[in-house]
Amino acid sequence: MKIILSNASDEPLYLQIVRQVRDAIVNGELSPGQPLPSIRQLAKDLQISVITTKRAYEELEKERLIDSVVGKGSFVSGANQAFIREARLRQLEEKMAEIIKEARALQIGLEELQAQLAILYGQEEE
Amino acid sequence: MINLVRKELFVLSYYHLFAVLYVLVFGVFFETAYSTVLLATLPAMMLMTFASNLELRSKSELLIGSLPVRREQIVLAKYVCLFYYVALGLALGAAANLINRYVLARETDWSLAHVSIGLTINFLFFSLYYPFYYWFGQKGAQFVVYVVLFLATVTIVGFSDVMRDHFDGGGAIDGGTALTVLPPIGSLALLLVSYRLSVAIFRKKDLNA
Amino acid sequence: MNVIEVRGLAKQYSRFAMKDVSLDIKQGFITGLIGPNGAGKSTLIRMLMGMTVPGAGEIRIFGQPMPRSEDAIRQRIGFVSEECNYYEHLTIAAMKRVIAPFYRHWDEKRFNEYLHRFELHPKAKIRSLSKGMKMKLSLCFALSHRAELLIMDEPTAGLDPVFRRELLDILADLMLDEGRSILFSTHITTDLDRVADYIVFLHQGKVVFNESRERVFEKYALVKASPELLDRDVRGLFVGIRETAVGFEGLTERRDEAVRLFGNEAVVERPTLEDIMFFTAKGGRRHD
Numbered sequence: 001m002k003i004i005l006s007n008a009s010d011e012p013l014y015l016q017i018v019r020q021v022r023d024a025i026v027n028g029e030l031s032p033g034q035p036l037p038s039i040r041q042l043a044k045d046l047q048i049s050v051i052t053t054k055r056a057y058e059e060l061e062k063e064r065l066i067d068s069v070v071g072k073g074s075f076v077s078g079a080n081q082a083f084i085r086e087a088r089l090r091q092l093e094e095k096m097a098e099i100i101k102e103a104r105a106l107q108i109g110l111e112e113l114q115a116q117l118a119i120l121y122g123q124e125e126e
Numbered sequence: 127m128i129n130l131v132r133k134e135l136f137v138l139s140y141y142h143l144f145a146v147l148y149v150l151v152f153g154v155f156f157e158t159a160y161s162t163v164l165l166a167t168l169p170a171m172m173l174m175t176f177a178s179n180l181e182l183r184s185k186s187e188l189l190i191g192s193l194p195v196r197r198e199q200i201v202l203a204k205y206v207c208l209f210y211y212v213a214l215g216l217a218l219g220a221a222a223n224l225i226n227r228y229v230l231a232r233e234t235d236w237s238l239a240h241v242s243i244g245l246t247i248n249f250l251f252f253s254l255y256y257p258f259y260y261w262f263g264q265k266g267a268q269f270v271v272y273v274v275l276f277l278a279t280v281t282i283v284g285f286s287d288v289m290r291d292h293f294d295g296g297g298a299i300d301g302g303t304a305l306t307v308l309p310p311i312g313s314l315a316l317l318l319v320s321y322r323l324s325v326a327i328f329r330k331k332d333l334n335a
Numbered sequence: 336m337n338v339i340e341v342r343g344l345a346k347q348y349s350r351f352a353m354k355d356v357s358l359d360i361k362q363g364f365i366t367g368l369i370g371p372n373g374a375g376k377s378t379l380i381r382m383l384m385g386m387t388v389p390g391a392g393e394i395r396i397f398g399q400p401m402p403r404s405e406d407a408i409r410q411r412i413g414f415v416s417e418e419c420n421y422y423e424h425l426t427i428a429a430m431k432r433v434i435a436p437f438y439r440h441w442d443e444k445r446f447n448e449y450l451h452r453f454e455l456h457p458k459a460k461i462r463s464l465s466k467g468m469k470m471k472l473s474l475c476f477a478l479s480h481r482a483e484l485l486i487m488d489e490p491t492a493g494l495d496p497v498f499r500r501e502l503l504d505i506l507a508d509l510m511l512d513e514g515r516s517i518l519f520s521t522h523i524t525t526d527l528d529r530v531a532d533y534i535v536f537l538h539q540g541k542v543v544f545n546e547s548r549e550r551v552f553e554k555y556a557l558v559k560a561s562p563e564l565l566d567r568d569v570r571g572l573f574v575g576i577r578e579t580a581v582g583f584e585g586l587t588e589r590r591d592e593a594v595r596l597f598g599n600e601a602v603v604e605r606p607t608l609e610d611i612m613f614f615t616a617k618g619g620r621r622h623d
Binding site: 132136180184185186188189192194195196199330332 | 402405412414416421423424429432436438
């Protein structure tokens with residue numbers, strides 16, 4: 001698992017961790033049941049406060065992406081594919097929203113957009 | 127507390143030799159009429175002064191302060207050490223005396239009375255010294271040592287004269303065993319009072335202030 | 336769970352006073368104690384250790400009162416100070432023979448491992464050690480009796496930058512055990528940026544804040560803008576301000592308010608701990 005933090009970014013450290021772990025799970029880099037480093041080990045490796053890693057893990061637990069077992073540590077939750085799919089669908093929606101925004105800025109109408117999409121979709125299949 | 131006593135003795139290590147040297151010099155090589163009483167009293171004070179100096183030089187109060195010991199234990203260790211100093215001092219004095227009497231065939235007047243005087247004067251000295259030591263801190267106490275040492279020496283010299291007048295050859299001052307035994311016991315009692323006082327003072331002090 | 340609890344602590348010196356200091360140090364974390372020289376950091380630490388007698392107040396460590404249980408408490412504390420006072424005429428091995436018997440849980444093996452790691456020789460005379468080496472020796476002793484609490488008074492002052500990093504690494508390593516706590520006073524704030532979980536900022540004998548490092552940086556902000564924007568009300572937002580002909584810099588502890596107030600007219604940045612110390616001191620001086 002790879003986590004790279006930036007102090008210069010506006011995004012709080014704990015959210016950077018959450019995002020990167022979430023991405024790794026959604027992309028399949030982390031498999032269900034796989035153990036994660038303990039919050040203290042992670043804090044040491046990233047050279048940040050244990051409070052930050054704890055907060056990140058708590059956030060991930062809230063999203064039900066990981067499970068924490070007292071005395072054993074944290075593991076990627078055996079979330080069903082549907083859940084992950086849901087997360088990915090959400091990401092897709094966000095990306096679509098971005099595309100629509102940009103299209104509007106360029107004053108490209110819906111039909112033109114759909115046409116463009118069809119072409120690209122077709123191209124992908126080839 | 128035992129550890130503190132052990133520490134003090136361990137740290138003193140080769141400074142013990144200075145005391146031996148002192149005893150040899152003033153007791154054997156430069157023996158005077160006052161020697162016997164001086165021998166009975168001063169080695170202990172010297173040892174204690176060395177120990178104090180070592181503590182002062184390394185500012186070890188902070189180190190001691192970081193150790194898992196209570197203030198009373200620190201004070202108690204110092205008082206226990208003084209018994210060691212006194213015993214050693216008397217032993218050295220007696221040894222010098224033996225050397226004088228049997229090796230160098232000089233006449234000496236070492237007797238039980240001298241042991242009694244040695245104990246008394248030492249106990250009195252330390253009873254006074256330690257509360258001042260704890261009140262003024264190590265630096266102030268150094269000054270007190272010099273004053274008290276001076277007074278002690280004067281007293282001892284005075285005592286020596288008195289001793290010679292009353293020496294009855296039987297190993298005791300006239301006035302009998304009572305006068306030999308009571309002063310040490312009395313000053314021992316004073317020592318106990320001094321201990322309580324020292325603890326009370328030390329409890330309120332900042333270390334290495 | 337708090338490893339240290341302090342209530343109403345006070346101490347009076349001729350040129351310095353600490354009044355009514357109360358704080359809690361959480362167990363299982365590294366707490367950094369920052370403040371300018373003379374802020375009272377060493378005084379506070381000495382009072383925690385029982386070396387300095389408080390004028391008033393209560394101290395509890397591991398839930399037990401100081402100084403009544405001072406011997407039991409100090410069994411579990413490793414202490415490192417920039418003044419390492421050992422007997423100069425002894426060797427390291429001899430010094431160890433003096434110190435080790437005091438501790439119930441002395442770990443000889445670990446002591447030797449640390450000596451080796453810090454390149455210290457048991458036969459070396461203490462008077463031949465440099466300041467940095469004495470500090471390392473201090474660390475060896477502090478870490479060799481299974482201490483649950485490490486109290487360090489300016490441990491990195493006088494250390495070369497290479498060893499300073501190594502020390503911080505060692506501390507981070509120690510914290511993998513969540514039963515341990517570290518309290519570490521320093522005026523080199525960059526060290527805390529690396530390891531501290533909580534920060535206590537002491538200034539002129541008072542606790543300015545005692546927060547997690549995250550929270551500190553969420554609250555405080557450095558605002559840079561044109562000096563024309565500074566009117567009396569705006570000034571009130573700042574803890575301390577530095578004004579020049581070309582702009583001003585101000586530290587505020589109300590970041591959200593500042594962002595709302597200034598909007599696009601100012602640059603609002605994350606301050607360093609050093610900025611926080613500097614501006615607090617600056618502001619304090621103006622209000623005297």
